[in-house]
Structures are given as structure tokens and as C-alpha cells.
Amino acid sequence: MIPVNICAVYSAAFSPDGKRVVTASWDKTARIWDVESGRLLATLSGHTNLVVDAEFSPDGRRIVTASADGTAKVYIANFGELLKRAKQELPVDSGN
Numbered sequence: 001m002i003p004v005n006i007c008a009v010y011s012a013a014f015s016p017d018g019k020r021v022v023t024a025s026w027d028k029t030a031r032i033w034d035v036e037s038g039r040l041l042a043t044l045s046g047h048t049n050l051v052v053d054a055e056f057s058p059d060g061r062r063i064v065t066a067s068a069d070g071t072a073k074v075y076i077a078n079f080g081e082l083l084k085r086a087k088q089e090l091p092v093d094s095g096n
Contacts, residue, residue, distance in 0.1 A: 011053050015060045015077070022054040022063050022077075030054040030065045032080065042080030046073060 008026040015021070020041065021033045030044040030051050044054070049069035056063055056077060063075045074083045 010050060013055050015056045016058060017060055020056075020060075020077070022056060024051040024054040024065060026050040028067070028069075030063065030075075032063070032077065042078075044073070044075050044080050044082075046082055047071060 009023045010026060011024045013022055014035075019035055021035055022030055022044075023033065024030050028045070028047045028050060032041040032044070033039065034041055044051075044063065044065060047065065047067040047069050049067050051065050051067045053066045054063055061077055062083065063077050065073050065075070067073075075081060076083060
């Protein structure tokens, strides 16, 4: 089981291989979890408002996050390292 009581989780998505889950949280972070062990693999930080969505790329190598701060960020999935940041003027809508 993945311990999601750290902060309210807004969304969650499996990696393409089903071995990891990325959660988007109200604490302005996204987290990558190992499905089998429930171990936290990385915390993706840098947003200034809640993270409303997080998704793996089709090859599982990157994660994109969308935040109510109006930014989207791309991270390396294995390490949680920030690759790119994009800002828009209107709040991000994840479509959920």
C-alpha cells in the first residue's frame, strides 16, 4: 500500500510498465512511488500552488505536472530532476 496520508492527493497515475505511481498533491508536490513496496522514490517540488495532475510520458522516462500556479513542469522520472518549466496566464485545467 502507498501511504497517501502525507497530504491530500488530487490525482494519481501508473507508469506505463505499472511499477510506479505518481501522485499529485495539495502540498505543492508530486511524488513517485514504487507500487510493489510502497516506498517513496522521489518528491517533485517547485510549484507554488497545489499540483492538480501528474502523468508519465508514454515511455515512462518523464513526468509532467500541472499546477494551480499556472505552470507545467517536466521531470526525469527516475531522479525527480526538473527538466523544463512552462507558464500560462490562466490556471491549468487537468480536464478531470
